[in-house]
Amino acid sequence: MDNSEEEMEEDENEWRKGLVDSEAISSSVASGSGLNKAPELLSENRVILHFDLDCFYAQVEMIRNPALRDVPLGVQQKYIVVTCNYVAREQGLTKLMSVTDAKEKCPQLVLVNGENLTHYREMSYKVTELLMSYSPLVERLGFDENFMDITEVVEKRLAQTDSNNVSFKGHVFNNLSADVKASEHPRLAVGSHIAAELRDIIHSKLGLTGCAGIASNKLLAKLVSGTFKPNQQTTLLPQNVSDIMDCLSSLRKVPGVGHQTAKRLHSLGLESVKSLQLFPLNNLVREFGGPMAQRLKNLAFGIDDSPVTTTGAPQSLSDEDSFKKISCTKDVLEKIQQLLNSLVERMHKDGRLPQTFRLTIRRFSATNKWFNRESRQCPIPKHIGQKVISGSCDDAVVQLVSLAMKLFHKMVDSSTTFHLTLINVCFSNLQNKGPASSGKGSITSFFTQSTLPRNPQPLSSQIQGDSSQYGGGHCMDHQCSTNSRTSQHSSQKTVTTKSCRSSGEALHGFRWRQSSVVAEEDNEKGSLSREKSVSDGANKTVTHKLPSNVDPEVFKLLPEDIQKELLSPAYISSFPSMSTNLSNAASAPYASQIAENEPPSIFTVSQSGKNIKEILNRSESTSTHHQQPAGACPAENVKEERKEMFPQPADCKFPGNVDPTVFSELPPDVQTELMCEWKQQKIVVKHPFTKKPGRSFLTKEQKAAGKSNQANSLLKYFKPS
C-alpha cells in the first residue's frame, strides 16, 4: 500500500543556491543559465504523471461489496488495519494501525480480511493496462501507484492546440490555479488536462478514484500528487520546487529515503531536507559512497533524473504468510505446501517457466522482530517447471515442496529448536519461451489463437482502440477485453472448469503469456530436448555401485551400516529403477508417464517426484538428468513387486517398498516429512496418466511483438525478456 503521508508547511526556499551546490546536475545547470527561452529542451523538460489510487484495497473491497461504501471500512492483514476508507478516516483512523487501536477509535469499524491479494493484484494491473493503452510509458510502483512519462504526448497535443487557450486542471501547488498563467507553462498545463482525463477514465472504466501529480520528474510528481488528498490532482510548477521540498517535515518523507537511510543521515546530524541540501557532498560520500551520496543530495533539491521505465510482466511471483510461530518441521512443510499450492496456480496462469525457486524465512527474535530474513534459492529442474506450465500443478507442488524442504534444511537445523514467524516462497527467473513441453505435444498448439489485442485481424471482442492513441484521451475500450483464455488443458487436475473469473485475471495472466513462446520451434525442439534428457539420464546412472538416484554426498553422511545395506545386492536388485530400468531406459518412451504412477520410494526418484529429500536422493537441483526412468512395466506390477520385498506395515502408513528399519534410522523430523509427503503422494497418485502433451502457447506474436507497431497492442510495451 501506499506508505506516504503528506504534511505541508511553509518555508522559504533556497532552491537556486542549492542547485548550484549540487553537482552532477549538468543538465540542470545548463537549463538554469543562459537564454532559456526554451528550457524545455534542456533539462527537466519532461512531463511526468504520478497516479496514486485512494485507499486502494478499501476501494476494491467497496467495489466488490457496495454495501461497504457507507460504513467505516478497514482492510485487515493479520493484526493490522493496512488501509481504510474515508468514512473510517473521518473517525481518526489511519493506515497501518493495529486492529485494537482501530477498534478503539472506531468501534463500528467493519473489517474485511485483505491477506489474499488476488483481487487487488488484478485490479492493479487493470489500472496499469488502462494507462498503458493511452501511452506506453507506464511504470508501476507497488499495486496502487503508477508513473507515466507523457512528454511526447504533451508535445503532440500542444502542436495542435492553441497554447493561449490552456488552463490548469486541478490544483497548482502553492498557487491559485486561476492566478497562474498556463501559457507560461503550457506543457505542464496540458499535462494536467491529460491527468484529469486519465483519472476520469480510470473512474468510469474501473470505478476507482485516485490522485495525480503533474511535474517534471518522478520525485516531484510523487510528492505533489499527495498534496490534495482524496481524488484530486496537483501540478507542481518549477518555481515551486523548493517550496515542496522544504516543507517536507523530515528526510524520511523524501521518496527514496527509507528507514535505514534516514537513520544514517540522522547519524550525520541531518534531520531536515534543507540540512541535507547544505551538507557537504564529500561528507555524504564517506557515509554512502559516491553514487548514493549524489543521489541523496539531488533528491533533497528535487532533482531526479531517473527515467520512467515501462514495467512489464512481473519478474517474480511470490506468496508468503506470517504467523505467530512455527516450530516444527511438519508445520513448516504444511505451510510451504499451502503457499506453493496457490503460487503454482498463479504461476501456471502466468504461463512463463520459472527457473529459480527461493525460500525465505524470518526467525523469531525479540529484537528487531520484523527484519532479519534469510533465504536460499536454487534452480528449478526443468521437468518440474514444465509441470507448472502444463497444468500438472499438484505434481509440481509435491516436487517443489521437496525442493523447498531441502532449502529449509540449509537454513535451519531441525534437530534444534527454531521459531519461524514468516515463510515466503518465490519463483523468479521467469522464462518466456515456453520450453517445448512434452514431445509430440506441439501439435496441440493448433489453435491457441487468441484474442490477442495485437492480433492483426481484430477479433471481434477485442480491444478496439482509437489507434490514434493520443487523440482526445478516449482510450480504447480496454475494459472489455475479455480474452477468454482458451483453456484447453488436457490435464484434468485443477484447471478444467475454471474459466477466467474476471477479465482482469484473464487479461494479465494472458498477456504475459503472450509475450512468450516462440512458435515454430516448439515442436522439434520439444522432442529433441526430451530425447536428450532421457538418454542423459541413462548415461548418467550408475557411477560406482551407487544407484543414480542416490546422492553420493548425502550417502556419505549416512551411518555405515545403512550405507552397506543400501549397496547390498538384495537392495539393488529389488528396485526396478535401478536394475530393470537402466537397461531399458532408452527404449522406454513412455517411461516418464509410468513413473507418475509409481509410488514414492526412498530409493527411487519417481517422476512424480518425490524423492527423499535430504537423505538419499541426488539433489534435484544439481542433477543433470531429468528423470529416472521407472521402467516399462505397468505400475501395478511395480507395486506388487515391492510389496513382496518388504512387509507392509500394518498401519499402511508408508509405502511398502520402504524398509521400516531404514526408516526408523532417519531423524525424526525427516520421518515426519516423509510421512507427510507420502500422504500427499497418495492423492497425487490418484490421477494416473494425466500428462498430456503440453500445449504450446501462442506464438508468432512474439517476434512481431518486438517490432511491429500495432497501435492497439500492449504487448509491445512489455519488456522483452
Place this chain on the structure above:
DNA sequence: CGGGGAGTAT
C-alpha cells in the same frame, strides 16, 4: 508492521 515486488550491493 501486512503482502508483494523491484533494484542494488557484495
Place this chain on the structure above:
DNA sequence: ATACTCC
C-alpha cells in the same frame, strides 16, 4: 547467491 533497501 544472499542480504538489504525501498515502496
